[in-house]
Each structure stands twice: as structure tokens, then as C-alpha cells.
Amino acid sequence: MAIKVRIPTPLQKLTNGKAEVDCSARNIAELVEALEKDYPGIKERLSEGGKIRRFINLYVNDEDIRFVNKEETVLKDGDSVSIVPAIAGGC
């Protein structure tokens, strides 16, 4: 299945400068593994212990995966996945 993945600037060094890549996966966990196969190192950037890192937001189309089924969120042909760093801070 072809899934389009939008890659944020800090990870584009791993994707040879590409801001969007195609991938085949049935859920987010598989997507991370598939990306790692094509772009070694990206898995560690995205996840820790099999979970998507805190302060990294993933969206399937317009849905935040935390409010769907997290790493088990199902993907289908034509879906678009966006990887977006959270915006946070504090004094």
C-alpha cells in the first residue's frame, strides 16, 4: 500500500533531503519499521521502546494518532502521514 509521509526539516538529512516519501505499511508501527529500512536511523528519531516519542506528533490525514489507536492506528492506501514536532517550552 502506498502511504505518503511528510518528513519534517530535522529528519530530511536522513531522507536525502526529501520532504515527502512513499511507504507501504498497515499501521504506524509498521510504517516506522518500513521507514527505517529505507532511511536507517529514522526509527530511533521517531520512537523509543516501540512508542512514538513524546513531543513528536504523528497525524494520519488530519487525525492525531494519540486520539485514534496510537502505534496501532490503521493505514490504508492513499493515506497521508505527517510527522510534526510539538511546540512547547516553559520558564
Added chain:
Amino acid sequence: MLTIRKGDLRTIIDHCIAGLPNEACGILAGQDKRVERVYPMRNAKAGPASYEMDAEEQFRVMKDIRQKGLAMIGIFHSHPSGRAYPSGIDVEKAYWPGTELPNYPDVVYVIVSLMDRADPVVKGFWIKDEAVREVPLTVLS
């Protein structure tokens, strides 16, 4: 340098004052380092010393900015009782977790100090290349 209209600066300050005693936050959209639109955002981790943009609102606004042909050029937040300078947590959160890669390398971080509520101090900064550098703000009346 970041250029901003006086009215947009007022919008930022008003949102920060409305958020007291907690920190407030928002996004600045524009072109060529000139702010065209201010997006006041919800602080999903509201506290007097913390902010985190609501993830869904953040995504929606970033999409809206792209659809308008603009770019995200600034991120603002308040320091209710701190100075207008990035804190250690502000710097840490500006980078991809565990790396020295800035999350948003083309964005100016704008900080509003409300230590003196009658006279807020607003300053802009680059947070990248393992350094914090002030970016002059030019206010258009």
C-alpha cells in the same frame, strides 16, 4: 530581523495577558520575515511555567498557513514572571528530542515578558546551531 505591525503585536500581548497567570502561546505566519497573521493558540499544558500547543490545533493552523501561501515564521509564548529570554526548557524543546537538530530552523522564537504587566517586553530569538541569538523586531505603526 522580524517585522510586525503594531496591531499584530498588540494581539500577541493581549493573548498573553488573557492567559495569565499561565503561559500563553501562538504562531506567527508571514513571508520574508514579515508577520502577516497572528494565530493565538490554546496552551494544552497550561501552567505559570509551561506551555505546549494543542497538537490538533497546531496541525490545523500549520495547514491553514500553507494553504494561504504563507510560512510559519514565528512562535510566541509568554513568561508571566520571567524575562524575555529563552529558558533552558525553551531551548531544549526547540530541538528534536535527543539531538542538536532544530525542530523549526527558520522560525523566530518570540518571548513576551509580563514581569511588568503595564510594560510588557517582547523580544525575538533564533534557537539553533546550539546557540541563542537575539533577532531584532521591527514594529510598523
